[in-house]
Amino acid sequence: MIAIRLAESIGKGVFLSGSVVYFTLRVGLDATQVxxxxxxxxxxxxxxxxxxxxxxxxxxxRRLLIMLFAALTVGFGLYAVVGTAIQFFALVVAVGFLEYGTGPANGALVGNLVPAEERVKLKAMMRSVFNIGFSIGIGVAAVAALSQRLLVLIPLTTAALMACAALLVTRLPDVPSRPVPVGFKRFAAVRDPRFLAVIGISSVLASHVTVILVTMPLWALNHTSLPHFLIPLLLIFNTAFVILFQVRASRGADTVEGAGRLARRSGYWLAGGCAVIAVTALGDNDMLASVAIVAAVLILSTAEVMQAASGWGLAFGLAPEHAQGEYLGAFDLHVITQNVVGPALLSGLVITFGFWGWLGIAAAALVASALIIPAAHRSRVTLAPEPATATG
Structure with a gap:
């Protein structure tokens, strides 16, 4: 499973880091269209x-993951022959739709094949491997970008790696699906307000994603005197931190109670990181800005590994064994929401309000920290299995 994750992550690293270059220079699209x-x-x-x-x-x-990786092989391969904006829009939405389906399928596969007490640790190992593979993929994309003729290697390399992932999945054992209790309704995960509350609170705790990748760099570039070359280096540091400490941070997150406590602590670290960045709004001191931003990245990286591990623990712990794919897929919405909504919301907040904007994010993190454990407890009670009743 780690080999599958490595192949997938290298492919994503190649494509995500090189796609803008490929679509603008080879396909001829403008930045707005991309x-x-x-x-x-x-x-x-x-x-x-x-x-x-x-x-x-x-x-x-297992069967679904094979089909998804096979379809992605075709999809990424078709990027090599895209020539118009309409073709690009149709293909990028189709590929994106399929790509986001691999997450819940992969999570359900872990749930089927791995004992409950080892699932979070394996997910942590897979995340560390993902960061390694993604970094390798960035290097491959950089080589492909050296020449206009080599650009086509970006989608083709990704397609080859998706095919490799599909072949690796076939090497895993096939576990029969668990029987569905009488009366269970599909899409129950997104119709349960208590489970949705855990997802919503986790979306706030996952703000570290946006802060590290978007909001903090924008703030550092536009509102501090931090040397610009340091910003990519800080992101590299964050990646290395995750690789080194993600597995260690996952200890104790293999139960709902332990995952809830870890999620609460991640919120404290998130709030602390935002408060440290807020200090840079109080003055224009080069040394203060540099020290504060570097310290904030360290603090936010700690929040990241804690929140990621707690998210896996909550997702697996709250998901019924017979509907792991559904519940894990729904729980993924907390990261998807942050990826889609977070950049505009959080960046607009700090750019508009500065010091108070950063403190606002910190306050939201503290509120989420206070709410996550009781919300997880209520959701767990709601999802507790009930004896099946015979139907006439």
Missing amino acids: GLGLSAAGLSAFISSVVFGVIADRVGP
């Missing part, structure tokens, strides 16, 4: 993650 297409693909995740989670429970996650 941005709209990628945004539309991201929006499709709100439907894809839940739908493919339900399908994984119906047909089996």
Whole structure:
């Protein structure tokens, strides 16, 4: 499973880091068209993650994952022959829709094949491997971007790696789907307000994604005197931090109680990181800005590994064994929401309000920290299995 994750992550690293260059220089699209297409693909995740989670429970996650990786092989390969904006829009949405389906299918596969006490640890290992593979993919994309003729290697390399992932999935054992209790209704995950509350609170705790990748760099570039070359280096540091400490941070998150406590602590670290960045709004001191931003990245990276591990623990712990794909796919919405809504919301907040904007994000993190444990407890009570009753 780690080999599958490595192949997938290298492919995503190649494509995501090189796609803008490929579509602008080789296909001839402008920046607006590329941005709209990628945004539309991201929006499709709100439907894809839940739908493919339900399908994984119906047909089996192993079979679904093979089909998805095979379809992605074709989809990424077709990018090599895209020549118009219409073709690009149709293909990027279709590929994005399929790509976001691999998450719940992969999670359900872990749930089927791995004992409950080892699932979070394996997910942590897979995330560390993902960061390694993604970094390798960026290097491959950089080589392909050296020449106009080599650009076609960006989609073709990704397609080859998706095919490799599909072949690796076939090497895994096929576990029969668990029987569905009498009276269970599909799409129950997105109709349960208590489970949705856990997802919503987790969306706030996952703000570290947007802060590290978007909001903090924008703030540092436009409102501090931090040398610009340091910003990419800080992101590299964040990646290395996740690789080194994600597995360690996952300890104790294999139960709902432990995951809830870890989620609460992640909110404290998130609030602390935002408060440290807020200090840079109080003055224009080069040394203060540099020290504050570097310290904030360290603090936010700690929040990231904690929140990621807690998210897996909550997702697996709150998902019924017979509907893991559905519930894991629904829980993925907390990261999808942050990826889609977060950049505009949080960046607009700090750019408009500065110091108070950063404190606003910190306050939201503290509120979420206070709410996550009781919300997880209520959701767990709601999802507790009840004896099946015979139907006439």
